[in-house]
Amino acid sequence: MKNSRALVMLTIAVLAGLAAVSFASRWLLQTSSGAVTPVAVASGDISLGQPLNPNLIRMVSWPSASVPPGAFADGKALDGRVLLTSLAPGEPVLESKLAPQGTKGGLSAVIGAGHRAITVRVNDVVGVAGFALPGNYVDVIVNTQEAGKADAQQSISKIVLEKILVLAVAQQVSRDDTAPKVVNAVTLEVTPEQAEKLDLARSVGTLSLVLRNQVDKQTASTEGATKLSLLDMPASAPAPEPVQTVRTHYVARSAPKRNCIGVLSGVTGSVECF
Numbered sequence: 001m002k003n004s005r006a007l008v009m010l011t012i013a014v015l016a017g018l019a020a021v022s023f024a025s026r027w028l029l030q031t032s033s034g035a036v037t038p039v040a041v042a043s044g045d046i047s048l049g050q051p052l053n054p055n056l057i058r059m060v061s062w063p064s065a066s067v068p069p070g071a072f073a074d075g076k077a078l079d080g081r082v083l084l085t086s087l088a089p090g091e092p093v094l095e096s097k098l099a100p101q102g103t104k105g106g107l108s109a110v111i112g113a114g115h116r117a118i119t120v121r122v123n124d125v126v127g128v129a130g131f132a133l134p135g136n137y138v139d140v141i142v143n144t145q146e147a148g149k150a151d152a153q154q155s156i157s158k159i160v161l162e163k164i165l166v167l168a169v170a171q172q173v174s175r176d177d178t179a180p181k182v183v184n185a186v187t188l189e190v191t192p193e194q195a196e197k198l199d200l201a202r203s204v205g206t207l208s209l210v211l212r213n214q215v216d217k218q219t220a221s222t223e224g225a226t227k228l229s230l231l232d233m234p235a236s237a238p239a240p241e242p243v244q245t246v247r248t249h250y251v252a253r254s255a256p257k258r259n260c261i262g263v264l265s266g267v268t269g270s271v272e273c274f
Helices: 002-032 192-204
Strands: 036-042 057-063 116-121 137-145 155-169 185-190 206-212 260-265 268-273
Touching: 116 192, 137 192, 155 192, 155 206, 185 192, 192 206
Parallel strands: none
Antiparallel strands: 036 057, 116 185, 137 155, 137 206, 155 185, 260 268
């Protein structure tokens, strides 16, 4: 009984080994027999938004069994196409990394459908000390006078936009360089509604950018920071409404006219009125 079971296990092991050898031999045969496909790759570093031309593309022989989906076997088909992302030397050019046919080069090629690009002026502090780079996400804070407050000292800082993509810093759109750069302008990708909100925010106050984690999608619900909340002071009670005084005018009435006569009784006298 034991010998039969051992024989069965040995047979299974031999068959599994033969199958593995067969697959390995077939793969080696394909690669060694020249089963390759021409694939267009980047000849050097290519920035996003840049139109492709024959000088930026070279053809390489790629194993047919591992050609990436969307690769190009003809470099001429890429002439004039615009990249949506940066490419490193030797990286295959894929259809998913290209803007639609007919797209012109430049920043407009990398703006998402239904979005707009708006540029805001920043400094080394507002621009997160130069760490807000293309491809990063930021929140936008506005500092302005609190609504309904006549006192100019009653200001408020509030996050008005969240998870906004940085398209470019100054005129740079490359996302490969991670070194901080202090610039005077940052271009952000926003929806039309966000563009209106951002334009109003910069007209009524000062803007600041807050760098956030690229994979953080949570929305922060805040009430904004005021001078009272900053100093942890209780809000002042509303002033009581003034009491309206009702003035009543009294008209003086003259006493009714009375007739009086003198009365003499013995040695005493009196006055009687009626």
